[in-house]
Amino acid sequence: MTRMVTVNLKINGKQYSEEAEPRLLLVHFIRDALKLKGTHIGCDTGHCGACTILWDGKPVKSCQILAVQAEGANIMTVEGLEPEDGKLSIEQESFRENFAQQCGYCTPGFLMMTRYLIRNNEEMTREEIREKLHGNYCMCTGYQQIVDAVQDAQRKYFATKK
Template sequence: MADTHQAAESVAVSVTINGKRAQRLVDPRTLLVHFIREELSLTGTHIGCDTSHCGACTVELDGRSVKSCTIFAVQANGAQLRTIEGMANADGTLSALQEGFRQMHGLQCGFCTPGMIMRASVLLKENPDPSEEEIRFGIAGNLCRCTGYQNIVKAIQHAAATLNGRTFQEAAE
């Protein structure tokens, strides 16, 4: 009996990631998260569940936050990508979100942090001054098993205030 199962041919994938052009030949079944981590050596994007439930692999693709474990690398061909490695300011200082997470203790183990920051970045572009409820809804697809989310919400509020030229004032508990 003839073998009808053929090996997939490699496909060229070219992206602009964190402002730099990158091109690699990949198996067409390569997930974007594996392309980013293994082909481009950008390991800040984490692999948590491989089922899109946790959000640890969240990146920015053409201005949208996406879970990179749900997209094939070939689907991102020609796209603009940003990962956590591309979040710092041009001078190397922390972005408002990164600084918010640092100031407000928005992380513990840090595993969810890159995906959470990437999601929050797009959230703040869509809504520059979100309420606590809007932040909680906006990050609902990103799981954190350590923090209870309170300080993550404060970190995003801190970043929103900074980006809007205000000083963040924590509400009295």
């Protein structure tokens, strides 16, 4: 049996401290040890992006990182999107209004990516959005409504800045 390692990290503003086997992937740690089931496991090979989380504000794939590497990390998962007042976040609201679910499995990853993209880019064209979403393409095709939702979310976000 390999030595267990204690991992201290912050997720959605809350401090966690849990033991992890070194080979445990961060996505399993978040889902199974910390019981935050919103982050999905899709392909498990680093392609589909369903497991996308924000690490220090930047999107990464949590199936491509070991849990023990997240020591001291500041992470945001899809559970962290919802504001405390019970309303939906800009990203969630835009996905809902634009029917941007497709089968829904990839949605948590797309929401986290959207969170990052609308805050860290000037106004994006549809082509730019498609290019930036590359790391979230799952099993479907199309993604039309998802592109709509990202554009919509960015408009809504910019409106809050005015």
